[in-house]
Structure formats: C-alpha cells, structure tokens
Amino acid sequence: MIEAFVAHRNLLFTVAYEMLGSAADAEDVLQETWLRWAEVDPADVRDERAYLVRITTRLSLNRLRTMKRRKEAYVGPWLPEPLLTAPDVAEDVELAESVSMALMLVLETLAPTERAVFVLREVFDVGYDEIAEAVGKTPAAVRQIAHRARRHVDARRPREVVSARETRAVLESFQRALEGQDLQGLLDLLAPDVVLMSDGGGVKQAALRPVTGAAKVGRFIVGGIARAEVDLTGAPMTVNGNPALALHVDGAFDGVMAVRVEGGRIAGLYYVRNPEKLTRVVAETPLTLR
Known part of the structure; x- marks a missing residue:
C-alpha cells in the first residue's frame, strides 16, 4: 500500500493543487488521502491509481467548499500559490498550460463540482464513470457538467498558446523597463486591456482591486516604485x-511576477507578495499528469 501511494504521490498532488490552487491545502489533502488509503483493504482495490485519485478528489472537493469562505474574507485579490517547477514541466505543454497562473485563475470562477469535473476530464483524461464515482453524480450528470465547465473555461482561457521562448523574451524586456522605471518601455509591452492583479493577503501592500488598462498599470508600477x-x-x-520573475526590493526577495502574453504583449500580470504563498518557490515541486 505504501509503494502505491508513493508511486502516485506527484500525480495526487497535481490533482489536488489544480483543484485548490494552494500547495499548502494540497499537501493537507495528501496527508488525509494517505490516512484513508492506509485503512483500505487491498482486496477491494482493482485499480490503485483510480482509487487514490477518487479519494483525493473527494477530499479536495470538501476542502474547496471550506476554502470558499476563506477566500471571501481574503484581503484583496486571491492568486494561486506559485510553485517553482522543474524544466520538464515547462517542456510538457499540456501540463504547463493546465497549471499556468492564467488558467488557474479561470478555474477559480467555476463551482467546486464543475472544477473537479473539468480538472479530471480535461486535464487528466479520467473517464466519466470514474469521475461520477469521485464526485457522487451519475455519468450522465457528469457529462453535462463537463460540457458546461468546458464552455465556461474556453470563453475565458487565454486565446493562444504562447511558447516559453516568446514569453521569456517579453519578460526580459519587461524586466529592463521595470528596473529602469521606464514608463514608455512598459507601455510598449502592455496590451491595451492588460490586467494587473497583486496578492498581498493583507500582510504586504498590494492593490485591493485589479488594475486595468495599459496607462493605469504602467503608472501604477512606475509610480509605486518611485x-x-x-x-x-x-x-x-x-x-x-x-x-516568471522573482522580484527583489533592495536586494531582498519580495515576490513572484507571472505573466500572460497574447499577441506579443503582456495581457495579464500576476504579482504574489503574500509571504504565506511564497514557501514553494525555494525548491522545485514535481508535477505530473500521469
């Protein structure tokens, strides 16, 4: 039983993280999954992976519902907890898109069951019957939920898949403009309808609402530094x-800036400053879809 859990641990963490957007909560779910798994009679298990994913999904759903209240009381915008990831995650286009800050934020707009169904079906390619068992719905109901969730996500997800190379090039220009407090340089890089979201969690200073529009975002950044x-x-x-960029203020690590690039310009800026959300950017977190 221990071997099976260890073998699938990275997968289970990835499932929980994509459902919750929080590494700390995903780790808690994994601990609970292990406790439930340790009590299972091996004779009752036909497919260890499916069984473990089912336990993780149910526990994640329960936690999602409690997190909803936590997020409603959160100070300012809530952003997913950033994870330092290995190069192999970046090389897996499907995985990299599924855990990108931009898509994770879209998943935040789904109801808990919709999010679970979407993640299991669209990201991990789990069958409808298995998903039905995990979320306590009929396969027919799961198909309807999956269709609704897919339509919702498709309407809000980034319109194009941008290569890591292109994103890196845009980020290099952004970094130069940022460090030089070059307002015009920033304006040249920002899409007209760019959105900046900063997450300080009430601990670090951050905008309490998203900042929208190239001129406002540019002035907000340059003015704030000045x-x-x-x-x-x-x-x-x-x-x-x-x-992404690790930002330092007077030499001290301050936070993580992730971006969404569209048409060669930055359409989304996501700055996580809340110290409680920056514990997983020191060591790489292994993620997998399999």
Missing part, C-alpha cells in the same frame, strides 16, 4: 511550468 524609493530588480525563474 514613491517607495527602492531599488527593484528581477531574476528569471520558472513558476507553474512557465517563465
């Missing part, structure tokens, strides 16, 4: 399978 009178620098990193 008012704080700090030296802001960036360093490339790979977060959630995608290029």
Whole structure:
C-alpha cells in the first residue's frame, strides 16, 4: 500500500493543487488521502491509481467548499500559490498550460463540482464513470457538467498558446523597463486591456482591486516604485511550468511576477507578495499528469 501511494504521490498532488490552487491545502489533502488509503483493504482495490485519485478528489472537493469562505474574507485579490517547477514541466505543454497562473485563475470562477469535473476530464483524461464515482453524480450528470465547465473555461482561457521562448523574451524586456522605471518601455509591452492583479493577503501592500488598462498599470508600477524609493530588480525563474520573475526590493526577495502574453504583449500580470504563498518557490515541486 505504501509503494502505491508513493508511486502516485506527484500525480495526487497535481490533482489536488489544480483543484485548490494552494500547495499548502494540497499537501493537507495528501496527508488525509494517505490516512484513508492506509485503512483500505487491498482486496477491494482493482485499480490503485483510480482509487487514490477518487479519494483525493473527494477530499479536495470538501476542502474547496471550506476554502470558499476563506477566500471571501481574503484581503484583496486571491492568486494561486506559485510553485517553482522543474524544466520538464515547462517542456510538457499540456501540463504547463493546465497549471499556468492564467488558467488557474479561470478555474477559480467555476463551482467546486464543475472544477473537479473539468480538472479530471480535461486535464487528466479520467473517464466519466470514474469521475461520477469521485464526485457522487451519475455519468450522465457528469457529462453535462463537463460540457458546461468546458464552455465556461474556453470563453475565458487565454486565446493562444504562447511558447516559453516568446514569453521569456517579453519578460526580459519587461524586466529592463521595470528596473529602469521606464514608463514608455512598459507601455510598449502592455496590451491595451492588460490586467494587473497583486496578492498581498493583507500582510504586504498590494492593490485591493485589479488594475486595468495599459496607462493605469504602467503608472501604477512606475509610480509605486518611485514613491517607495527602492531599488527593484528581477531574476528569471520558472513558476507553474512557465517563465516568471522573482522580484527583489533592495536586494531582498519580495515576490513572484507571472505573466500572460497574447499577441506579443503582456495581457495579464500576476504579482504574489503574500509571504504565506511564497514557501514553494525555494525548491522545485514535481508535477505530473500521469
């Protein structure tokens, strides 16, 4: 039983993380999954992977419902917890897209059961019958939920898949403009309808609402650095399978900036400053779809 759990641990973490957007909560779910798994009679298990995914899904659903209340009381925008990921995650286009900050934010707009069904079906290719067992619905109901969730996500997800190379090139230009407090340089890189979301969790200073529009975002960034009178620098990193920046203020690590690029410009900026959400950017977190 121990061997089966260890063999599928990275998969189970990935399932829980994609459902919850929180590594800390995903780890808690994994601990609960192990406790449930340890009590299972091996004679009752035909498919260890499916059984473990089912336990993880049920526990994640329960936690999603309690997290909803937590998020409603959260100070300012809530962003997914960033994960430092290995190069192999970035090389798996399907996996990198599924855990990207942009898509994870779209998943936040789904109801708990819709999110579970979408993640299991669209990301992990789990069969409808298995999903039905995991979420406590009939296969017919799961098909309807999957269709509704897919339509919802497709309407809101990034319109194009951008290569890591292109994102990295845009990020390099963004870093130069940021470090030079070059407003025009930023404006040249930002899409007209760009959205900046910053997550301080009430612990670090951050915009309490999304900032929208190139001019407003550019002034917000440059003005904020000038008012704080700090030296802001960036360093490339790979977060959630995608290029990102680690930002430092006067040499001290301050947070993680992820981006969404469309048409060669930045359409989304996601800045996580909440220290509680920055514990998983020190060591790589292994993720897998299999």
